[in-house]
Amino acid sequence: MTRILMVEDNEINRDVLGRRLVRRGYEVEYAVDGPSGVAAAASVRPDLILMDIGLGEMCGCEATRRIKANGETAHIPVIALTASAFETDRQNALNAGCIDFDTKPVDLPRLLEKIEKALAARNAA
Known part of the structure; x- marks a missing residue:
């Protein structure tokens, strides 16, 4: 089963999107902020990370x-999620990795199409 790590500080967003992903056959793990997201990436070793950009003490770009x-987690694909749709936010997320x-x-x-891609x-890599 494909494991997704969702780094999201908003409990409602975690719950709603998490349940929708589980219904589509994904196993979903959660982290509530940047530091716990970085730690979970290393311990959980997910197949993919959904990273909220607007996190508290450590933003999603820094996470x-x-x-x-980290050589052990560098290969994990990360998809940024944010309420901000500005091109600069997109570029910052892409520049962060x-x-x-x-x-x-x-x-x-x-989103499912982006995850599958x-x-x-x-x-393939």
């Missing part, structure tokens, strides 16, 4: 940079 700097970017509220079919690319 992604730390995940990508995210492979894709999506906005909230989540359009589930679009990222997983296919990872498996």
